[in-house]
Amino acid sequence: xxxxxxxxxxxxxxxxxxxxxxxxxxxxxxxxxxxxxxxxxxxxxxxxxxxxxxxxxxxxxxxxxxxxxxxxxxxxxxxxxxxxxxxxxxxxxxxxxxxxxxxxxxxxxxxxxxxxxxxxxxxxxxxxxxxxxxxxxxxxxxxxxxxxxxxxxxxxxxxxxxxxxxxxxxxxxxxxxxxxxxxxxxxxxxxxxxxxxxxxxxxxxxxxxxxxxxxxxxxxxxxxxxxxxxxxxxxxxxxxxxxxxxxxxxxxxxxxxxxxxxxxxxxxxxxxxxxxxxxxxxxxxxxxxxxxxxxxxxxxxxxxxxxxxxxxxxxxxxxxxxxxxxxxxxxxxxxxxxxxxxxxxxxxxxxxxxxxxxxxxxxxxxxxxxxxxxxxx
Ligand code: KG4
Ligand code: ZN
Numbered sequence: 165x166x167x168x169x170x171x172x173x174x175x176x177x178x179x180x181x182x183x184x185x186x187x188x189x190x191x192x193x194x195x196x197x198x199x200x201x202x203x204x205x206x207x208x209x210x211x212x213x214x215x216x217x218x219x220x221x222x223x224x225x226x227x228x229x230x231x232x233x234x235x236x237x238x239x240x241x242x243x244x245x246x247x248x249x250x251x252x253x254x255x256x257x258x259x260x261x262x263x264x265x266x267x268x269x270x271x272x273x274x275x276x277x278x279x280x281x282x283x284x285x286x287x288x289x290x291x292x293x294x295x296x297x298x299x300x301x302x303x304x305x306x307x308x309x310x311x312x313x314x315x316x317x318x319x320x321x322x323x324x325x326x327x328x329x330x331x332x333x334x335x336x337x338x339x340x341x342x343x344x345x346x347x348x349x350x351x352x353x354x355x356x357x358x359x360x361x362x363x364x365x366x367x368x369x370x371x372x373x374x375x376x377x378x379x380x381x382x383x384x385x386x387x388x389x390x391x392x393x394x395x396x397x398x399x400x401x402x403x404x405x406x407x408x409x410x411x412x413x414x415x416x417x418x419x420x421x422x423x424x425x426x427x428x429x430x431x432x433x434x435x436x437x438x439x440x441x442x443x444x445x446x447x448x449x450x451x452x453x454x455x456x457x458x459x460x461x462x463x464x465x466x467x468x469x470x471x472x473x474x475x476x477x478x479x480x481x482x483x484x485x486x487x488x489x490x491x492x493x494x495x496x497x498x499x500x501x502x503x504x505x506x507x508x509x510x511x512x513x514x515x516x517x518x519x520x521x522x523x524x525x526x527x528x529x530x531x532x533x534x535x536x537x538x539x540x541x
Contacts, residue, residue, distance in 0.1 A: 165244040166195065167522070168232065168268075169515030170225075172261030173253025173281050174307070175202040175212045176508075177224040181236035181243070182291070182515030190294040192519055196235035197505065197512040200224045207347050211337070218256030225264050232511070240272065245527065247518020250278035251538030252308065258534035266530050275527030277518040280540040282309060285475040286321060287520055288513035292502040297470035303460045305484075306476035306509075307333035307348075310398050312460060313540075314387055314467055319524040321540055324387050324463055325396035332452055333478045335370075335400040339407050339448055343441050344434020353445045354481050360439075360446030365410060367447055370403040370455035392466055396459050400452070407448055414440065453484050457491055464497060473500045480507040 171178040181195040202220050206212045233240060248265035251258055262278075269276035285304045289296055296302075299316040301324075310332045312325035330338070333350055340349020345356065388396065411433045433441060456478075464472050474488055479501050492499030506513055 166236070166238060166242050167245045167247055167277075167515050167519055168229075168240075168243045169279075169511040169518055170229070170246065170248040170261040170265045171281075171284070171509060171511040171514045172221045172225065172257050172264075173249045173251070174257060174509060175206055175217050175220075176200065176510070177202070177221050177228050177260075178509065178511035178514075179225075179228045179232035180511035180515050181232055181238060182512055182519060184519060188295070192291050192516050194291065194512045194515075195238070196232045197510055198228050198231045198235060199510055200228050203348065210341060210347050212254070214254045214256055217254055218260055221257055221260035225260055229264070229268075240268075243272070243274065245269075245275045245277060245518070245522060247277045247279050247514050247522075249281050249284065249514050250532055251535035252281060253536065255534055255536040258536065262532075262534045270530060275522070276530065277522050277527055278532045279514050279517045279521065280538055281514075282306075282311065282313075282476075282540050283321060283517040283520070284513040286313060286315065286473065287516035288475050288502040288506040288510075289473040289500050290318075290520075291513060291516040292506050293500045296473055296500055297498065299467060299469050300471045300473055301460055301464035301467055301469040302473035302475065303456060303479075304476045305332045305456060305474065305478035307331060307337065307350075307478075309476065310400075310456075310478075312396060312463055314463075314469075315473075319520045322387060323540070324393070324467075325398065325459060327398040327400060329399050329401035330404060332398070332400060332456060333476070335404050335452065336478065338404055339445075341431055342408060342411055342433050343436070343444060344431040345441070345445075350478060350481065353449060354483070356438075356442045357446040357449045357483065358442075360442030360444070362446040362450040364443035365447040367403055367406045367410075367451050370398065370400050370451050388463065388466055392462070396463050398455060398459065400455075403448065403451055407444060410444065411436070449481075449483055453481070453487055456484065457488055460488075461491055461495060461497075465495075469497065471498045471500060475502055475507065475513075477508045480504045
């Protein structure tokens, strides 16, 4: 069966056709995967403007849908089901995809499957590499989320760690802005960090403060021992503030708490010489990658995971990819990361998660709506 997938949770309008292969170990195949990026529109504003995003989705959705059918060389008659991102994301953006998918499904008399965006990122791994050896520890690192999942059987995702403040991608985007590197920040930091010295600045480790570590309800209570569960959560706001203070110091701006807040929308770092920007980017990135991988590998060890998956936009990061693979070899555990085109937001991954859900839970009905803060557990 061919499934049409629609993704409009943030600033990419995406549609894909994903087919079932009939093979148990490699269940899905991409027939087309179209993304219309709005980056050029939002770059001017230094970040995603929700109202502009939803309006652009309305303009692009029909063309993207038609392009997905054309690239797959099928007509709509060959589509047996539709999957769509229900949330989380920007509600105005989500609504465009959900309304489109429901209307098309209703008019064609075919099922529509609501999909959680992070289930899509997780299933991008199976889409790219075939079924993972289970149980697996899967790290999802994107602009809005940094969460670690335990997958003990296909389609069953249990959260065992998450960020207490910023997502990793958000930290990349904010630090890039501060350094005058523009939007989106992840790829820009990745690029300039290559020329930098990653030990030039000793930023604090991206971990919870003592008070947070003693928070009453660890995320992974019951799956991991409580003291381990507390260590698995992420925190990036302290690191971001440390970068901000350093930039202020170097550019001669005041480093008091009010300035810290104000400069979140500042780009004081653009006044620094490029080699220094590269050193800051590299030093920041070293800490982020260490924090992500330390926790993922620690949790995988505790859980007896047979594989590790890393997905989401930040998994496109070259340092994260290289270090994850090196650590996998060292620890004797296979590490799976999707190719770049499936790391950042796309509809093929939503198609994969849609087929997973269709075959495990069956199709839903048309009653669902877009949900900005939908949870996956
Ligand atoms: O998964 P994604 O495309 O969208 C969300 O679901 O949020 O992730 C986008 C995030 C952005 O924060 C972007 O800066 C980050 O992924 N990103 C990267 C890289 N490419 C994208 N971060 C670090 N290095 C990269 N190469
Ligand atoms: Zn995403």
